[in-house]
Amino acid sequence: MAEGPTPLERFIQGILPENPVYRQLLGMCPTLAVTNGLKPALTMAAAVAFVLFCANVMISLLRNLLQPHLRIVIFTLTIATFVTIADRFLAAYVYQMSKALGPYIPLIIVNCIIIGRCEVCASKQSVVTAGADAIGQSLGFALALASLAAVREILGTGMLFGIQVLPAAWPDWGVMVLPPGAFLTFGLLLGIANWLSTRKSGNR
């Protein structure tokens, strides 16, 4: 079982080449829903990072005990536990943010990125690789959420992190912080990402 990508490869792949949002198109629900501002987007990304890292490490530790027909049950169980921990922590220490994110934190349980990484990487590779994979994928997810949120927040409200950055004369494009803005921004950014990567591979 020693084959497969090394920890460093896993780490790098997660950030851009196999970015969970722009390349794998996973975790769309939170991606579209919580990116109306940088603060909720990064809180979401942090919660996902915590859950992904803990679940990956835990599954990797248990990988030799997993039975094929029971593995999904164990993945779900592990993920649900860490999501509940994250949810309680947010509710206790950043109550307002936890209310703003509402059901999206508990919904991390069904986020395909995490169960996907458990299946693809953690259940087959060592703890170090699984950990590196989780960090890489989390950074990729955070990057994707932050890019979407930055575009939407700045165009929709003229602010970043709730601080005014555009001149007050900027006519806030309200639609950008509403659901249609999420789809528009995501489609455009995805198009740019694809265009850049095809241009890059064409030059080779």
Added chain:
Amino acid sequence: MDAENTEASAPSSGVKQNFLVQAWLVLVLVICFGSALAAIQMKLGPIIEANKLNETLQKVPELIFGAAEAAKLQKTPGQLTVIPRQIEVKRPDRVAYYSVYEAELAGKCSGWVVKAKGQGYADTIELLIGLDAHARNITGLYILGQKETPGLGNRIIEPKWRDQFQGKNAYAPIKVIKSGPTGPNQIDAVSGATISSTSVCRIVNTALADLKGKLN
């Protein structure tokens, strides 16, 4: 899972084919994770409750007097005292406990806030009901906690929907109407989320019926 197991278990040897033996890791993990979560809940539960209480107390003036009046009151602190109370309601089939907050303005009772909860479409909905001094009319509604479907059911938290409850008679049950309210004490449902809307009304109606005549 059961179907898969029976498929796999040839009649040959006993112990290894047993569901419980096969699922030993699941069972062990359930116990470990369960106790870990219980420990975390014991540690964080009180903090979360304190956060909720804090939010409740903050919302009391707004729920009773409305946002504009509440902002004015905030400028002159010390005028408004909020007295928390527990009220026990005995019914033939159940006993209910309500946290009630009495707001006193310059020593005179000027309104009530009742905390109530009940089942929503997904998970429990917790809400605050604002009432006038005689608990005759609803002065406001605030959703303290919910996990309804994003985009549909969770629109019960929007002021536009909640504000429909303002001025409704607290003695008569409130009804949800899908096609737009036509009579008194009727509420327009959130479109696409009739269950969430009726759940909120049911929680409000139950709490108000339980507390009828007890707020004085």
